[in-house]
Amino acid sequence: MPRPRSLQPDRLAAAAVAIIDRDGLAGLTMRSAAAELGMSTMALYRYVADRDELELLVCEWVLRDLDTTVPDDPVWTEKIKTLCHRVRASLAAHQRVVPLLIANRQRCRAVLRWTETVLTVLTQAGFDDADRVVALRGLVAYLNGALLQESLGSLGGPGTLVMAALPAADFPLLRDTARRAVTVSLDDEFDGGLAIVLRGLAAMVS
Template sequence: MPRPRSLTPDRIASAALTVIDRDGLTGFTMRAVAAELAMSAMALYRYIDDRGELERLVVERVLDGIDVSPPDPKLPWAARVTLLLRRMRAAVAAHPAVAPLVPVHRHRSAAVLRWTETVLGLLTEAGLTGERRVLALRALLGYLLGAIQLEHLGPLAGAGTAALAELAPQAYPHLADTARTARHIDPDAEFDGGLALLLRGLTAPPD
């Protein structure tokens, strides 16, 4: 039996995102999404195959609005890459509970594929090809996704950093001092600063 057309993928994704924003991933169930759509869980399966497909729709919904066009070519390549990573960070930060789903489904997201193609173009312009381009892309993705999760979901965010700052300096002199400093660094400055270090390393002459 063909699926009814009254419920679009975008509407399903919107309902799922509402559930995640409100209840987090722990409350993200097929039943909860179905309730948000005023239908039964069994009826929802007429539109999607499983939770994995629902997660993919959510990731696509969150990231679809990212501007994937290359930034101003007059800017240095590192500044252009930084702008692209900021765009992805801002999109995920608007729905931080979705952050763990992005690494899982990024290969199936058309938005991420377009964004990645633009980043690879900039890396190529910077002279990174072959294996170095692979390593550069994965390093950037690892930094971006890790930074997002640390900022919004990790134990170093907020109270976690404050707790580390109170560690006994005799036992953890470097960790306690670093945490005390971290408490005064703006999240945007922290993200941009770490990314700047990474980008400088990417174009350093190989050993």
């Protein structure tokens, strides 16, 4: 029997994202999603089979406006930078969703389309075979790691302040680095790390 259409996927996904934004990933359950929508848990199962399907809806909804076209930038490294910035901008309002996107990266259509575009740019830059695999994995590893770090808080957050107070005799470099970290903006942190990765990639095809 086909599922009723009274509840649109976008409305369900938006409700799930609202829960994650408010209560974190641990707060998202089939029961909490149903309560957010004002229905019974059993009724929700008419629309999604389980939490895995609900999480995938969340990923697609958060990236629903992600531009996956090849950027107009004249240099391929700038194209990659633009593509990474597009993902970051799409997640700016819903950073707690980042772990779900990482977990669903191989089945979220928006992520797959973005990855295909990245591969197009890398191929046009001269990457092929194993080098293209390594380039993609390295870039995605940085992006995912940077987004996850950002979702956990800024460089000037509580954890950094704790490290800044470590005894200088035992951790002189960590203490000094932590104290300097509070002056680095999130944008500078993201762009600085990405620039390091892009310089490494450019060296592979120079």
